[in-house]
Structures are given as C-alpha cells and as structure tokens.
Amino acid sequence: MNEDKLLPNEDYSKCQELTNCDSGSHTNCKGSCGEISIPKSKKHFAVINPSKMCQPMGAVQVLLGIEGAMPLIHGSQGCSTYLRFQMCRHFREPVNISSTSMSESTVVYGGEENLLKALDTIWREYKPKLIGVTSSCLTETIGDDMGLIIRKFRSKHPDEELPPIIPISTPSYSGSHVDGYDKAVKSLLENMAVQNQTNSKINIITGNISPADIREIKEILEIMKCSSIILTDNSESLDAPHTDSVSFLPPAGTKVNEIIDSANSKATISLCKHANSGAKFLKKRFDVKSISGPLPVGLKNTDKFISAICKIQNCDLPEKLEKDRGRLIDTIIDAHPYNYQRKVAIYGDPDVVSGLAGFTAELGMIPTVVCTGAESNRFMDDMKEVAKESPTKPSVMEGCDLYDLQNYIKDNPVDLLIGNSYGARIANEENIPLFRVGFPIYDRMGAQRIPIVGYSAGISLVDTLANMILEKYYDASGWEIE
C-alpha cells in the first residue's frame, strides 16, 4: 500500500503490478505494459449520441448525497430541469435541483442579482443544511465570480446563521460529468474540512456509482468494523424507502459535520480514480493518507480494496467476506462454460468501464471493445492493466461516442453489450443482449438497485451475465444453439 504521491497515474494497483512491467520502471511503463489497440473515430468534429454528460450533472449527484443539501445551478432553467428529468426517470425518486433562472436581461448584465435572489429564496424558503452552487457554461462564459457573490450574500446577512454555501465551478464546455463529480467533492472538502481531533475513520469517496453500490460498500465496511465517512452517500436519498413523511431535501446521507470531520480521518479511499482530487487535497493539506481506485469490481479489484482496509484497520479478512469471496469463485467456475470466450463491449464512465472490463476478463470473457466519452489518460492506463489479463488485445475508445462504438461493433461483432440505456438502440439493431448498468437507465426498472462492487454483488453479476448468454445463445433445454 503506498500513499498517493499526487502523480496522475499513481495508485496501489499499479505498484503491485510493477514487477510485471516489461520496462521494469513504473514511470516508463506507460504504453508498454499492456497491449491495447486504439481505434480512431471516423469523425473529427461531430459527436453523435454522446457517451458523456456535462459537469453539473456529476456535481449535482454529489450534492444529492448530502443530508439536507440543496443543489443550485447558476444557469438557465433548462440545466436544472434537464438534470432533474434525467435523474427522476433513472432513480424513480423526486429530485429537487434549484436554478437561478437566468434570462436575456440577466445574461447581459451578469448573474449576480439572480444568484443573490436565488440564495435568498432558498435560504428563507427551504432552510437547507448546505447549498452547493454549481456554475454552467452560460455563467462561466459571462464570467460570474460565484465565490464573490456568495461572500456578498453572507455580508448581507451578518446576524443569521447561514449554512455552508459552496461554489463549485463546473463549466459544461470542458471535461464531463465525471470531472463535475470530482470537482464537487473537492470543493466541498476545500471549503469545509477542518482538522482538529483524529477520528479513526476512513473516508470513502464513492465516485458516480449506484445507491446499491454504496450500500454494498457500507456493508463491507460494517463487516470489517470500519467506521467511515462516505463522500457522498445517496443510498438513502436516491433509493429511498416509502415512509409516512416526504422530505423536500435529501432526508439522509452524508452529514455536514462528517464533511468537516473528513480532515481527521485515517485515510481516504477514492473508489473511482477519476474522483480522487478531494483525497489528494486532504493528503496535501492535512496529510490524510490517500488511496485511489481501482473500483472494486470483480475479484482482483475487490481483493485490493479489502486488503487496503485490512491494512489500515490492521485486521484479517473477516470470515463473512471470505465466504462471499468463496461463493464468487464458485460462481465463476460454474458459469465459465457459458461465459468463456464470449466477446463483450462495454461503455460508460471510465472507472466503471475499466472495472467491468477487468471483471469480464476474470470470467474468461473477452472485453473486445470498451468506450468512454470522457478523455482520460488514467483510463487508458487502466485498460492497459486489463489488457494484461485479457486473451486478446482490447480496443479502447476514449473520448468517443456511441455512434463510433456501434460502427466498431458492426465490423467486430460481440456477444454481449454492457452499459446504460443509451445503447439499447445498438443492442436492438445489432441483435445482442444488453446488460444495463450505469447512468441513465430509463427503460427498465431498478436502475438504482444494480450493484456491481464487492464479492456479493459480483456473484449476482456473474449469474446475470451467464443467464443472459444462456437466454440468447442456448436453446430451451440449455444446449448451445449452433
């Protein structure tokens, strides 16, 4: 286990793999420790059916995991409405995201008045425990200084106990929702974390994973008797049980105090490498140990996650998890006749894609092609790791869209597609089954309840993939259709 040294590609998995690297030097191994092919998009200018979303989408998902928090998008109404629409139909939960409702006149004169008014309305009307203000392409282009406007708002209310109001710069014209998520966590920690007394907790920055995934992680931590601060925990707000009361703001989740306390933790584990800026900040500022990724999907990655905690907690693998792991192994062995050498295509967020690619390789499947809309060197490096375990060279499409992916699949057919609902059309046209995972999933039930992390979720994932293959490629009595 090494500490994060703020190198972009640094993580514990890399260093454990160092001995396998042909070049023998970690810093020189980029591009030579796993063979991948990089198909180029035929297009240079047009994005057709994007495989990414804009930064505010990621930022808002962080804020919705904070108890009593109100996300506010400083932009035109469409931003918050489009995001709410996407999230409502995915999570099947009420989602409230406020807007500064920018219009022609305010665009001309700057958004200060609107942002002040919105903060005032939200504070008086909803009494949130935290307000997270994300920018948009519009207000970034205008050049509104949100930090300054927020300070102005505070100075107008000197006697009131205002909640933390956190500015999060998320210009939609750079990066993607993956960066938006990362920036939101970082902004929260930068503005709020205070070091005083050590707390013997581990911070977990989840990255953009499902509420069910967060529940799996919490369960693992509980089994390991590890107290934690989850940054942030939407497992109760975006997969909320039906109760007698309705809450306008997230009724549960990470508490404001926990965010403040995160500077006192023993370590921070960023489950997604692309969401580790907050951890890097805590390391640099408060010397909180930082570990980033890989997302604990499949055997090896989950082993790494669990052993990281074992090391921090100074404990052994608990019996319950050992049994879960044993069951996962058992499942993989039993499912192998069906999964073996099946070709899969995977698209979505970089950490989820590389995690699933690694897992499918562990199953004896062939991750033939992976695609992410984000542009990321880390993703390329992760895929090179996966390539080492894959029987054939995976094709890695970075910064590509679903149209590129479909064109690739047309020339290089696969047996199974893994990704969100945006690929349903491809599955349909190419006549291949689609395992839905990621965001958004709006054409099936249960999007918020699909777990992929940890051993236990791995078991049902293997079962599901094998059953999809049985359903599609085998006859009713379970014999392969030739």
Added chain:
Amino acid sequence: MPFDLFEVDKEIPERKKHIYIKDSKDPKEHIPACNTTTVPGCMTERGCAFAGAKGVITGAIKDALHVVHSPVGCTAYAYGTKRYPTTPDMPNGDKFPIDNFNLKYITGTDIRESDVVFGGMDKLKKCILEANKEFPEANAIYTYATCTTGLIGDDIDAVSREVAEEIGKDVIAINAPGFAGPSQSKGHQVANDVLFESLVGTKEPPRTTEYDVNLIGEYNIDGDLWVLREYFDEMGINILSTFSGDCCHDEIGWMHRAKLSLVRCQRSSNYIAKLLKERYDIPYIKVDFFGIRYPTENLKALGEYFGKEEEAEKVIESRMKWIRPELDKLKEKLQGKKVWVFSGGPKNWHLPEPLEEELGMDVVAVSTMFEHEDGYEKIKERVGENTVIIDDPNSLEAEEIIEKYKPDIVLSGVKEKYLAHKMGVPCILIHSYENGPYIGFEGFLNLAKDMYAAIYNPVWKLMEFEQEIEEEISAENHARRRGPS
C-alpha cells in the same frame, strides 16, 4: 379574495398572483399571472427555450438530422427524451430508410473552452458537413443555438446558409438559446416563426385534394396523431401536413396548399396557424380532441366544413358503440375521485370537463408550466368553482396541493410523479403518457384505464405494517392441511 398565497410561499410573496381560485363571479381578467420570469431559486418545473424548440416541435420530424451547437450536455439531454414515434412512410410513397430516425440520433458540436474563446462557427460548419456525410439520407439539417453559443454570438444563420448551399439541402438555424424567454414556450414560438419563414411556400405537395388540411400542433405523442389520422382517413379528409408529428421536412414547405388549418396544441403552435392565415389566407380552426364530447363536436364541425357530416357521424358511432359501455364501467370506479392536472399548458383545459362529465371525477386543482393569458382564460371557463389554478408551481407548492386538496390521482410529468408516489398518491404521465395514445375516443378510454389501474393498485392498501397474529392450528385443520396420506 380570488388569489391565494400558499402556506409554503410565505417567504416568496411574489407567488400569490400566480395562484387563483376560480370564482365565476370574478371579472374575466382574474386569472393567474403568467408567462413571466420565475423567481430565482423557486424550484420551478419549467425548462428552457432550446427544449421547447427541439424537444417539442422539430424533434418530431422524421427525416431531419439535428445538430446542437452546444457543450455536450445539451446534446446528451436532448436525446431519448420525448416519445414521438414516426413511420418510414413519405408522402410520395417512398420509405425513409431509417426507422424512427428522429428518436435514434442526436448530433452536437461538443464545444470546448477554446471554441468559447475563439468562436465555434468553424466547428459548427465542419460538424454539419460531417454529420451530413454520416447520414446522407437525412432530408434536412436543423441546427440549434444554446446558451453559450448564443451568448458568444456565433452566427448560426450564416453558417447554415453557407452549408445549405454547399450540400444542396435545407439547413435550418433555430436561435432559441436556453436563456431566451421565461420558459420553453419561447422556443415553441421561435421554431414556429423560423419554420414558417424559411420553409412554407418553398415546396409543392405530390398531390392535392379538395379536402386538404394542416394538422398543426399534433406531435404524435405515443401515437396520438395516428388515432386522429384514422378518423380523418375514414372521413375522406386528407392531412396534407402535420406540424410536426410523424411529418417529413418537405410537408412544412407545402403547408400553404391546405384548405384549412386545424390547431390542436394551441399553446405551442398558434403562431404558425396565424401566419398561414395572414400570408396565405388559410383559415384555421382551433380543435380539441380529448375526451368524448370535444372530439364528437370537432369531428362534426369538420364534417360540416367539408360537407362530410355523415362520414363524421360514422366515425363517432363506430367508436362510441364499444367505448361507451367500457367507459361506463370505469366511471363506476372513478366517480368522485379527485384529480390534480399538471401539464405544460393546454391539457389543463382539454381534460377537466371530460374527466368530470364522462367519468364523474372531480378536478380540484390544475396547473401549468408555461400557459399564457388566452390559455388561462379557457382553463377558467372549463374548471369548476373553487378549483385552484396555478401558474408555474414550485415543488413545495406541489406538496401543498397534494396535502390541501387531497387528490386521489395526479396527472403530470415525470418530475412530479415520484413526489406524488412518495406522498402515497398515484400519478400518471400526461406529457409522454403511460399506455397511450390518450387522444380521441380510444385514447380517452386508455387514459381512464390507466387512471383506474393507478388508483386501484393493490399496494395502496398495504402501506401500513400489520403484525399478523398466528392462528391457532387445530388438530383437525392441521390434518386437513397435510392432505390425504
């Protein structure tokens, strides 16, 4: 006092004038304040002008390719949102090669920081050319300004003209950036104006008849248009152009050849009907095909206009003969149930009377996202006394409506659906529907069935945990349960 300040709005007194409680003794001009900008931070359900233009109007066209000049977000969110299916059938008998092309693809420029600094026109041009190369079958290309590209002043009109010349296809620029106007309604208007000015009068239909109509403001949500088309076909009335459900790009170009325009959605597409009247002297009538009485009256009026009274009667009779008994059965179950209707605009005046007349329901609250004065006047006419009429309600008001007016069912969009469910009230979608179509006689029956199913969902009776008391099993019972040995 006809205007009501909700409990939850005590900190936003501006909201009072948007909430009106119907009293027929009030003067006509007593309606909610509307079509004004939303109070920032007020948690509105409204969208943006771009959504109004692309999401509502142009996105329904079957053979057009859309290029959104935006950062990736607007492009991504404009994909896979609205359910307006299309057929491959073209007016000249050809088939468009890609099925549901309008639902399947969205293209964008994915502009970056450098484009914001140096301008994105060059990128837009290259993007359109490239998209056209990928989809040579598309008969037209529509490009959209969004917040950022509108703000930096990219001249999408100039780019579109230039590319149109180069590729020999119509390239239509829609300048409805997100910040334009108080709601998506502005986008409807821009799309109407642009399509009229740049297309109408530029094409000629393959054939014309004496019975040609424009069906304006029908977007074929979940197949609504196809229900109406059947009626018109049976009556011998020819839909020359629809604006814009399941229509092809060229149809808009020959709207000036119709004998009559029928305006179905009177919020989003009044504009083009008025322009057709002004410029081409094509009369228009406003039609309403929701419920039973409205389609009956409107089909008859149409029959009268074209001398096809008998045909109209036949259409009505053939439907009502089997639908009436079904509706009567449902009426027994729905009688007295209270409803809150929350639509974008016109369904607020399409639905209250049919729900009350045909099904005996009680519409207790209506609200719209973006209706204007004329719409609210119609709503006020058609709802019962003491019904609350709300303009642009925010989420907390939505909660208060449910608590105060206790509807048994909410008819709304997806953003409100799960709030209602969490409050223990069933909700069905009336923007994109549950099991549509909802228009016409058959559609109204579908709506009634969906409402019945939602209200009588067995789960509403199982909300409370009830501890079961173990029944004592007598020896006799026990033996019987085990069955013969």
